[in-house]
Amino acid sequence: MPVPILLVTGFLGAGKTTLVNRILQQADGRRIAAVVNDFGAINIDAELIAGAEDGVVSLANGCICCSLEGDLLRTLSNLLRRTPKPDAIVIETSGVADPEDIVRNLMDPVIWREAPLETVLCVADAASPEADLSDPLLLSQLRVADLIAVSKGDLVDKPTLDARRQALSQINRRATLVEADGGEIPLDLVLPEVGTARERTTRPKRPSTDRFESFNWTAAEPISLAGFQQAIGRLASRLVRAKGILETAEKPDVAYLFQLTRGKATLTPLGRDDMAKSGTRIVFIAEVDRIVRSEIDEAMSQAGRKS
Incomplete structure (x- = not known):
C-alpha cells in the first residue's frame, strides 16, 4: 500500500x-x-x-x-x-x-x-x-x-x-x-485516506539565490544567563531567527529551549530526559551580509563567562 x-x-x-x-x-x-x-x-x-x-x-x-x-x-x-x-x-x-x-x-x-x-x-x-x-x-x-x-x-x-x-x-x-x-x-x-493525492504542476526550476545564512554557537559547559541575555540584546536586531538548547550556570539542572522570532525572545524549560545531548547549542539565522561570525562570537563570549 x-x-x-x-x-x-x-x-x-x-x-x-x-x-x-x-x-x-x-x-x-x-x-x-x-x-x-x-x-x-x-x-x-x-x-x-x-x-x-x-x-x-x-x-x-x-x-x-x-x-x-x-x-x-x-x-x-x-x-x-x-x-x-x-x-x-x-x-x-x-x-x-x-x-x-x-x-x-x-x-x-x-x-x-x-x-x-x-x-x-x-x-x-x-x-x-x-x-x-x-x-x-x-x-x-x-x-x-x-x-x-x-x-x-x-x-x-x-x-x-x-x-x-x-x-x-x-x-x-x-x-x-x-x-x-x-x-x-x-x-x-x-493525513487523509490514502488515494486522494493529486499530481501537481509546478513552475520550472528557478535559479537559487542565497538569501539567508546560518551560524552555530556551542558551549560544553553551562553559560551565564545574564551574559546570554546581553548578547542576544546586541544581536537581535540583525537576526531573522535564532533557536537552540540552553544550559545555564544559574540553573544547571534545567535545560531551556531558546527561541527568537522578530526580535522577541523566549526561554521554555525542557525535560532533561528528552535531550539527547548536553551543553548549549544555538543556531542564528540572518539575511546574507547582515552579520558576520566574529560579531556573534564576540557577543556570545559574554555568555561563556559564568556569573
Missing part, C-alpha cells in the same frame, strides 16, 4: 515544529516517520520532535529545496525499504525552503508510486507583521498549500485575526484555512 506524505512548510518561526509534534502525539499507534530539515549544521528541530513511531531522520546544513535534494530522495527510499514500512511520512521543511522545488522532487515517478504527496500544509503566523505577506518566499509557501494552518491566533485580537485570515484566503483561494493555536489540528485533515 502506498505511504502518504505530508509536507509541512512555513516561514521562519511560524510554529512548524510545534504542529508536527502535535500530529505525532495524535498518531494513535500509526507508524509515522518524521523527516526534519533545519537550515544549519545543528538540527535543533529534530531534537524537539517527539513521538515519531518510525523514527526521526535529520537533514541538516542546507535546505532540501536545493543542496539536499538528493539526500531527501535517498532518505525517502530508505524509509520505504523499512520492514514494516511507515504508515505515513511527515516532512518538515526549513523555514527558508521554497516548497515548490520540494514538490517538484516529490513528483519523481519512482517516489510517487510508493509515497504520493497527499497534503501540503503551510503554517502561517497570525501574529507576524502584515508586511510579511508580501515576502516572495512566504507567498510561494502559501500558494502551494492545500491546507493553511493559522498559528498564534491566540496572540492577536479578533479583528487582526479575521483580517489575516481574509488576506490568506485571497493569496490562496483553493486552500482550506484552519486555526492551529498551539499546533492543534485535526489529524484527518493533515
